[in-house]
Amino acid sequence: MSDPEEPQDPRVVRTRADVLRAAVSVLLDEGPEGVTQPRVARAAGYAKATVYAHWPERVDLLRDAFLTVGRMPHHEPTGDLRADLLGELQSFRRAMVEHRLDRVLAVLAERTASTPELVEVRDAFVDDGESPLRALLSPHLSDDRLSAATLMLNGAVLHGGLLRGAPPADAVLEAAVDAVLVGFDLPRG
Amino acid sequence: MSDPEEPQDPRVVRTRADVLRAAVSVLLDEGPEGVTQPRVARAAGYAKATVYAHWPERVDLLRDAFLTVGRMPHHEPTGDLRADLLGELQSFRRAMVEHRLDRVLAVLAERTASTPELVEVRDAFVDDGESPLRALLSPHLSDDRLSAATLMLNGAVLHGGLLRGAPPADAVLEAAVDAVLVGFDLPRG
Numbered sequence: 154m155s156d157p158e159e160p161q162d163p164r165v166v167r168t169r170a171d172v173l174r175a176a177v178s179v180l181l182d183e184g185p186e187g188v189t190q191p192r193v194a195r196a197a198g199y200a201k202a203t204v205y206a207h208w209p210e211r212v213d214l215l216r217d218a219f220l221t222v223g224r225m226p227h228h229e230p231t232g233d234l235r236a237d238l239l240g241e242l243q244s245f246r247r248a249m250v251e252h253r254l255d256r257v258l259a260v261l262a263e264r265t266a267s268t269p270e271l272v273e274v275r276d277a278f279v280d281d282g283e284s285p286l287r288a289l290l291s292p293h294l295s296d297d298r299l300s301a302a303t304l305m306l307n308g309a310v311l312h313g314g315l316l317r318g319a320p321p322a323d324a325v326l327e328a329a330v331d332a333v334l335v336g337f338d339l340p341r342g
Numbered sequence: 343m344s345d346p347e348e349p350q351d352p353r354v355v356r357t358r359a360d361v362l363r364a365a366v367s368v369l370l371d372e373g374p375e376g377v378t379q380p381r382v383a384r385a386a387g388y389a390k391a392t393v394y395a396h397w398p399e400r401v402d403l404l405r406d407a408f409l410t411v412g413r414m415p416h417h418e419p420t421g422d423l424r425a426d427l428l429g430e431l432q433s434f435r436r437a438m439v440e441h442r443l444d445r446v447l448a449v450l451a452e453r454t455a456s457t458p459e460l461v462e463v464r465d466a467f468v469d470d471g472e473s474p475l476r477a478l479l480s481p482h483l484s485d486d487r488l489s490a491a492t493l494m495l496n497g498a499v500l501h502g503g504l505l506r507g508a509p510p511a512d513a514v515l516e517a518a519v520d521a522v523l524v525g526f527d528l529p530r531g
Contacts, residue, residue, distance in 0.1 A: 256455055262504035263448035272507065279505050301498065301517035304510060308497025309490065311505070315451035316468050318461065321493060328490035336525025 172197045172204055176218035181253055185264050185271065188215045216274040220281060222257050227285045234289065235341050238306065238330045241286050245310045246320040255314040262315075283307060293339050302333055361386045361393055365407035370442055374453050374460060377404045405463040409470060411446050416474045423478065424530050427495065427519045430475050434499045435509040444503040451504075472496060482528050491522055 175197035179187045189211055194204040208214035226248075228240030248254040261278065265271040283303060290302050309329050314320040321329070334341045364386035368376045378400055383393040397403035415437075417429030437443040450467065454460040472492060479491050498518050503509040510518070523530045 256452075258505065259448065259452035259455065263445075263452040266445055266448065275505065276507075297511075297513040297517045298521075300510065300514045301521060304498035304501045304506075304514065305494040305518055305521070308499075308501035309493035310497075311501050312493045312497035315504075316447065316464065316500070317493075318465075321489065322486075324486040325489045325493065328486045329494055332487075332490060332494070332522060332525030334525070335527075336521030336523070338524075 168199065168203065169207060172199060172207065173217055173221045176214060177221050180215075180218045180222070180260075181256060184260055185215055185268065188218055190214060212270045212274065215271075216277055219257065219261070219274055219278045222252065222254065230285075230289065234293075234339060235330060235334060237289050238286070238333070239326060241289065242306060242310055242326050242330070243323070245282075245307065246314070246326070249310065249314040249320050255320075258311065259315055290339075294337055298337060302337055306330070306333060357388065357392065358396060361388060361396065362406055362410045365403060366410050369404075369407045369411070369449075370445060373449055374404055374457065377407055379403060401459050401463065404460075405466055408446065408450070408463055408467045411441065411443065419474075419478065423482075423528060424519060424523060426478050427475070427522070428515060430478065431495060431499055431515050431519070432512070434471075434496065435503070435515070438499065438503040438509050444509075447500065448504055479528075483526055487526060491526055495519070495522060 172193060176188055176193045179193055179196050183192075190204040190208060191201050193214065194201045197204070204214070208217070226244060228237060228244045230237045231240075245254075249258075261271065261275045265275050286307060287299070287303055290299055294302055306329060309326070310320045313325075333339065361382060365377055365382045368382055368385050372381075379393040379397060380390050382403065383390040386393070393403070397406070415433060417426060417433045419426045420429075434443075438447075450460065450464045454464050475496060476488070476492055479488055483491055495518060498515070499509045502514075522528065
């Protein structure tokens with residue numbers, strides 16, 4: 154019943170959730186270096202052996218901590234591309250402000266340079282966070298144009314949040330979405 | 343002749359350049375915390391008193407260190423807006439890759455959250471780095487549209503460099519610039 158390979162077991166589900174919640178706190182307060190099995194076990198109030206049983210490798214615990222932060226609520230698509238792009242950027246902005254995603258992204262950007270094991274974690278985290286925006290654009294764009302549109306829209310929120318003190322206001326996001334709709338000849342209205 | 347208020351004096355100019363070069367090394371290797379007058383004096387091979395004479399306040403030394411990194415070579419405008427926007431983004435990309443601007447920006451983003459005195463430094467740094475791009479766009483755009491275009495273009499390079507392992511390739515930058523030209527109805531050709 155408590156086999157860590159059986160995630161349906163409610164006790165296992167609860168243990169994993171407790172540990173990951175503690176891992177996120179440690180990550181946000183102390184940075185990725187703090188996210189070790191003993192440190193997280195102490196923060197979560199579990200035995201070290203329990204944390205090691207679920208995450209034998211530190212990098213897996215770290216990746217799951219990042220992915221837990223990344224699993225922010227996304228916009229629910231309506232089928233109106235303009236509204237959906239805007240809604241997704243607003244969700245990104247809200248996660249930055251309310252769930253400290255700005256800090257997580259800054260930490261990821263800064264530490265990945267000196268910590269090669271973080272590259273895989275960063276890539277999984279960014280892919281996961283970007284997938285709803287790419288899903289909105291990929292029926293209409295591909296290759297370099299898809300990359301450009303994704304980088305520009307997410308980049309506008311990122312740039313504001315990381316280097317301008319706050320992500321852009323609605324009027325700026327609307328101007329960005331409208332320019333992308335016209336500039337890439339996407340369906341609108 | 344050696345009055346620090348007289349920057350034309352070649353000895354003063356050399357001293358300031360030496361100290362700032364050392365400050366940039368310390369900044370890149372140890373982060374902003376390392377940039378103190380005594381630490382930088384040691385790295386530069388100057389007396390502490392000399393560094394204090396030029397930079398009585400640590401925050402000024404730190405800002406000048408950031409601005410020294412930020413004073414990357416920019417694209418020389420030709421009058422062709424498409425070529426100039428592309429050239430400026432390529433300069434930004436080159437500075438990220440060749441002058442470790444990616445690391446400086448990541449450090450700024452990460453540390454500003456916990457170090458209020460860095461806010462002023464970050465704002466000066468970002469304004470300085472962005473001014474050529476804004477100068478290209480501001481004859482044609484204002485307010486929210488100017489902000490959106492600037493954030494999208496710089497954001498695309500930033501996002502790639504900070505969270506995707508490398509800034510975008512030329513084909514992606516061209517797709518981004520073309521979309522901005524069409525999307526904001528800017529003069530082209």
